[in-house]
Amino acid sequence: MVGSARFAGIDFADIVESVDLKRHPDRLQNGTWFVVATFEGTITGWRFRHTTPSIPSDNAPHKWRGPAPGAWASSMDKKSYCAAVETVRAHVVEGEVYQANVCRILSAPMPAEPDAEALAALLSAGNPAPYQGYIQVPAGHGSDPIWVVTASPELYLRVRGARISSSPIKGTARTPDGLSDKDRAENIMITDLVRNDLQRICEPGTITVDPLLATEDHPGLTHLVSTVHGALATREWARILAETFPPGSISGAPKEAALAIIAKLETAPRGPYCGAIGVIDADRDEATLAVGIRTFWWEQPGVMRFGTGAGITFESDAEAEWAETELKAARLIALASGGTVA
Template sequence: MTPRGSPAAGPEPSTCLFEDRLAGRSLRLLDPVARIAVHRRDELPAAWDAIESARRAGHWVALLLDYELGEWLEPGAADPADAGARDALPRLTALVHARAAWGACRGEEGPDSAGPADRTDAAGRTERPGSAGGADGMQRPDGGRVPDGLADARGLPWRPDPRPGVSRARHAQAIEAVRAGIARGDYYQINYTLPLRLDWPAGLDPARAYAWLAERHPVAHAACVRDGERWVLSLSPELFVAREGARLRVRPMKGTAPRHADPAWDRQAAEALQRSVKNRAENLMIVDLLRNDLGRIAVPGSVRVPALFSLEAYPSVWTLTSTVEAEAPDAPLAEVLRALFPCGSVTGAPKIAAMRAIRALEARRRGIYCGSVGWLAPDGDFSLNVAIRTIELRGGRAEFGVGGGIVYDSRAAEEWEECLWKARVLNPE
């Protein structure tokens, strides 16, 4: 574990902004005091202790959890060659801050536009705005907004020009390999992904790029986080897990269809998605997986599914989302992550077999993509997204992952096209 940020040395500058652009509110973490980075599995216990100590001291913590952290949390999914190895890049990064401020996401009028003032108390804790949606704050879209404290999003001269990091032929081979594994009974579903490389102009401010994208694609679990030279710009619509008091909530998103400019076609696409046997099967498999994961830490009998196959509209896609809740008053963050991470919607089912297959089939590590970005509050509440629709920028190199659930009925050509239209979130038009 690499702790940094003593009062003498001071941590590197950071940006930690979390937004629910559907409800119109934001959370900014302020006054960084420490950085905790985990490069080896045996560093995890000390890291959990340090994070918990920071929380109990009244600090707020931003969390960057790479997908591959799951191989350290679930021994059955680990790569045997990985035992004791030190990763060059951390799989868990915790950015500790002295205080935080809740505020409104403000419109294009700029930082002086009207809106509720940020609210913090003298001790650095915040008064959290009330929300009918709970800790995850999921609401219906109410238009694009620009974040507090970041650059205005208007007129950004940028075309990401996403390019697949694997060939179409290799993608097709992987899909057929997944189908063969399903036929053998190795697993029921695999979430297969591929990286897209993005053009990133040398002078482009990542905070401005985030604002520009988030204005056009408002979601409930957006984040803009800087950790040294690394930036994570997340436009995720999917909640991984949130705690509010004793209650845990997960909202897996499985089943996606493109939007259409023609209203009649658009409605037909939505109705077809909600009727789709394939997409419902994918969604239900993950709901069952997450019910089982939550059951490992929940009060017996408290796991329930208040919403199944909910249809949600976003600027470029329709999605099917379900909600699973449980009571787990005594489970700290580390225990919750050991039970649930990574989210079943980005692995497949059964989870351990799916994670092994993903490691064997995918071209490279996922990194933050399909991992999680979120925050931990001093009172123990937290909110973590599923880091889909997320740009990771490091050293001038930008990547954006895409993928989808593969079942036996999947066809490689259709899955390839789905990956490409999922990247429309980057479209500047």
């Protein structure tokens, strides 16, 4: 059997096909699909012959062999990233944007295609996350190749019949005491943006927020999380994705203005990082899609990548924002490079 994946309590095995879901959205009318959307806007679905409830993997974490700790390079160094922060602050002063997420991509050479399931098992043990999973489909088997491993803490969309919810994360610190007024204001901005996105696809008057500004502890850090709920007015997956993508927490507000600024400032494509990763079960009108953060992806010509970023507002301190990107990356890069963290 070729290809495997795991997400949301489902194991997938033996690839059948892959489909460009932007060109062929009608394929989402039936079947169970593992979906990866890139930040740049491609949406691809993979259908597997076998889907079964997840069982503990016998592909032990010790089987993983990753890049050396010193092999990682950043698409933006500290000086460049801090300059980008100041540029966003200047756009805020001009009234063009309230917030924009600025990211950088870490890359390390890894010539041979690695074992995605082994890294997923390692992250599950060392950095458990609510939306962890992986997909690996090698090239040369009639489907689009893909290699992604995620330990995402963030829910992009959950659909259960007519109900939809989204849980944007904004605000990160080592401990709850480190969360600031800037973090809370940032979270409220993005929560309002997500409310506006969901209003386009939900019945009028059904949008609620509960909880607002909850704290969630994850390995090595704490996040502020709010959850937006609504009753869907449409069951068309293509429209649901089009009206909500990319997720507000990794773009900014207003979304279109933030995306334009991001395109000018960032020097490497984000790919599945800051996109969406998860499962759409069209037969049951259900979906669980995570925001593609805390995510590794491998691609030819033999490079492992990992993204990290921060939301920038007028109150941002450039040095602190750089430190936040370091904090978000540190534990996972350490695990992927050596299998242990301090």
